[in-house]
Amino acid sequence: MDAKVVWKSGLAFTGSANSGFTVDLDSDVAVGGSDSGLRPMELVAIGIAGCTAMDVISILQKKRQDVTAFEVKVTAQRAPEHPKRITEVEIEYIVTGRNIDPAAVERAVELSETKYCSAIATMRGCVTFSRKITLHEAQA
Structure with a gap:
């Protein structure tokens, strides 16, 4: 690259x-x-969100989950002093769909965060990651 x-x-x-x-x-x-x-650091946060989002939606599609909307939000905390590096990242996965299996979403997120997402893997050990998963039932 x-x-x-x-x-x-x-x-x-x-x-x-x-x-x-x-x-x-x-x-x-x-x-x-x-x-x-x-801002360059905004691109870092977008990169994390995009990387894990692509993994998770791909896995959920393979698991035949009926996802109708999907969003990943990243909230990054930065050190107050230069170089003001990212120190903490919270990733929120917001999945909307019909009869979504919470265990399938949890597993998809786990696989992304521990195996597939190269952005998270690159920062692991330097940044503290946390996650939140929110499920919404799609309107009929």
Whole structure:
């Protein structure tokens, strides 16, 4: 995997990777940015959420769970001093569907977090992870 950022102006950059997609990066006005893009640490949190979400939904589909909506929220806590690294991450899995088996969701999350998600595996040992699973029955 290769990735790069190209400077636009101020603290604004355009990031890209092998996939060919791009993302705008910037910083808050208070620290010299122009508030025109995602913050790099936001991308880290999105990467965690996306990685585990793809695993979990794939596993739930293989388990023939009738998922009608799925969302993963990541709340990251950062150290107060520089380099202000991420110290804690809570991942909330919100699954909506018909007759969803809670054990199937728990197992899918466990497999993602312990075996498949490379973003979590990369940060394991450096970050404290916690999880929350919320199930909602879909409206008929």
